[in-house]
Amino acid sequence: MSKLLIALFITAGLSVAGPAVAQMYASKTASTPMSKDSYTMAKTDAATQYKADKNACSSLSANAKDICMAEAKGKDNVALADAEASYQNTAKHRESARVARAQATYDVAIEKCDDQAGNAKDVCVKEAKAALVKGKANAKVDRVVADTNKDAAVKQSDARKEASVDKRDAEYKVAIEKCDALAGAAKDTCVSNAKAQFGKS
Numbered sequence: 001m002s003k004l005l006i007a008l009f010i011t012a013g014l015s016v017a018g019p020a021v022a023q024m025y026a027s028k029t030a031s032t033p034m035s036k037d038s039y040t041m042a043k044t045d046a047a048t049q050y051k052a053d054k055n056a057c058s059s060l061s062a063n064a065k066d067i068c069m070a071e072a073k074g075k076d077n078v079a080l081a082d083a084e085a086s087y088q089n090t091a092k093h094r095e096s097a098r099v100a101r102a103q104a105t106y107d108v109a110i111e112k113c114d115d116q117a118g119n120a121k122d123v124c125v126k127e128a129k130a131a132l133v134k135g136k137a138n139a140k141v142d143r144v145v146a147d148t149n150k151d152a153a154v155k156q157s158d159a160r161k162e163a164s165v166d167k168r169d170a171e172y173k174v175a176i177e178k179c180d181a182l183a184g185a186a187k188d189t190c191v192s193n194a195k196a197q198f199g200k201s
Contacts, residue, residue, distance in 0.1 A: 033089035042083035050076035067111040074104025095143035102135025119181040126177040130170035137163035172198040 034042070053072035060068050081100035085093040109128035116124050144159040172194060179190035195201065 032086075034083065034086035036087070039083055039087035042086075043080060046076055046079035046083065049079070063111065063114050066114070067108060070104075070107045070111045074107050078104050091143045091146035094146070095139045098139035098142070099136050102132050102139065105135070106132040119177070122180065123174065123177050126170075126174045130167075130174050133166050133170040137166050168198055172200060 050072060053075060054069065057065055057068035057072060077100050078097070081093075081097040085097035106128050109131065110125065113121050113124035113128060141156070141159050141163050144155045175194035175198065176191065179187050179194060182190050
């Protein structure tokens with residue numbers, strides 16, 4: 001098995017891999033496209049692994065099973081997206097692979113939020129959504145940075161501005177949700193501080 005394919009499966013196995021791993025993977029695929037045979041093998045291996053992961057979940061029940069299934073599906077989606085990115089070797093496909101990783105992380109996080117209740121669950125959901133927004137925004141910025149068109153600098157600036165707004169809005173929603181755990185004057189102060197911090201009226 002090639003070193004690239006081994007690296008692919010290591011990356012796919014870490015469906016919640018951090019930006020450093022994703023960045024390392026992106027630079028690797030940017031210079032070394034995957035062969036069609038390796039791509040076909042990667043998809044077949046991903047399908048086999050997904051079946052094994054689903055079977056491993058069958059002994060669980062309730063939310064533990066839901067979390068296990070979300071992890072299995074996310075791992076499969078990331079493996080397929082990584083294989084596609086490596087085979088197609090374009091900035092757009094690498095962006096899609098990073099979005100798939102962010103989505104997989106989100107899907108698992110949302111299932112884990114079900115183990116909580118009340119405001120803690122609400123905050124958990126908002127934080128998961130904020131992380132998804134950030135992951136997608138960062139993937140878009142990196143794709144635009146990799147764009148070799150003559151207007152790449154303008155696109156990059158616009159993408160960063162849009163990403164910044166999206167991130168701040170997501171963080172604001174988390175801050176407001178945390179205020180819901182309070183009451184009376186404390187809640188009013190919390191909301192006012194959040195609005196001031198994020199420039200909301």
